Amino acid sequence: MRVAVLYSGGKDSNYALYWALKKGFEVKYLVSMVSESEESYMYHVPNIHLTELQAKAVGIPLVKGFTSGEKEKEVEDMKAVLEGLKIDGVVAGALASEYQKQRVDRVAKELGIESFAPAWHRDPVDYMREIISIFDVVIVGTAAYGLDQSWLGRRIDEKAFEELIKLNEKYKVHVAGEGGEFETFVRDAPFFRARIVFDEVEKKWDECSYSGVLEVKGAHLEPKG
Template sequence: MRVVVLYSGGKDSNYALYWALRKGFEVKYLLSMVSERDDSYMYHVPNIHLTELQARAAGIPLVKGFTSGEKEKEVEDMKAVIEGLRVDGIVAGALASEYQKERVEGIAGELGLKSFAPAWHRDPIDYMRELTGIFDIVVVGVSAYGLDERWLGRRVDERAIEELVRLHERYGVHPAGEGGEFETFVRDAPFFRARVVFDEVVKKWDGPSYSGVLEVTRAHLEPKEAQLSKGG
């Protein structure tokens, strides 16, 4: 089956891609939607420009769609892009958002395509633990009380997950960030031929709103063979 994977560069879209490849699907394209808004209803925003590096690392063509981010219209913008692709299905990283899942399924239905959401309704803590065993994940955006500036640029590991569990119990933060509490970026994955290295970053923090982003202003791909030769 030929599929397009909706791809933001974060943990969920990379899991969707990982799942599709393991299923034996022919991943024809990765699709990144670039929104003019910082608070898109549908799409991941922080560092979306870096999906170009990730696509190169994965060796899969990247298609970019652009949207003003207007509610519902951004769904039509994505549909217009997918309509021009020769695929049989759409794979998305939805975990708990009914809004996103329903709209992707709606696009698939209108275009006569199959829709897949392999992470749908998984236990968020088990899911996060599985992801940390597969990917190198870093937090690039936060927007929830309890998540402070120190989380920006932090690698998601077992200790981070334990803290997220405590924040969930205390403040209701979703352990997998599904409510927009945090955004992530995957620097390495089993299907990457090279890993993404951040060269220059800028932390932007808004204390009153408990929100911030880690903007990666310069990055490059480093072949894994080069890392092995360095002993890392």
């Protein structure tokens, strides 16, 4: 089974890749859609440029697609990219978004390929516990009350996750960020040949919207071991 993994660099797309490799699929491509709009309905925006470094760490070719981020048209832009690849299936990191999954499924059907979403409707607490046991994952974007700027750049470890559970109880923050509460970036994974190290970062915080982004301005690969 030759597949492409829709790849944003965050926890969910890395889990999709992890699953595909464990299944024994031949992962031919990582596909990153670069959106001009920060309000994209489909695609992760923060630090999408770093998928190039992640692809080097993984050793799988990266295919970039570009989109204005306009609703629905961005789905057709993804279809145009996938249409040019010799694949039998596409793997996505959808967890709870019906909007995203329905559109990936539709595109796959139109292209005559299979669609896989290994995390779909998993229990979010169990899912996140598995995520933090596999990946070195950090928060690079926040947009929820309770997630102040101290969360930007913070690794999601057991302690941080317990705090997210408490924020869920208090403010209904989704523990996996499925409501857009936070965005993530994976610096290391079992299938990375080298880990990613941030050299220069800048926190951008908007008190009015109570949201922020960790902009990674420089990063490099560091050998493991």
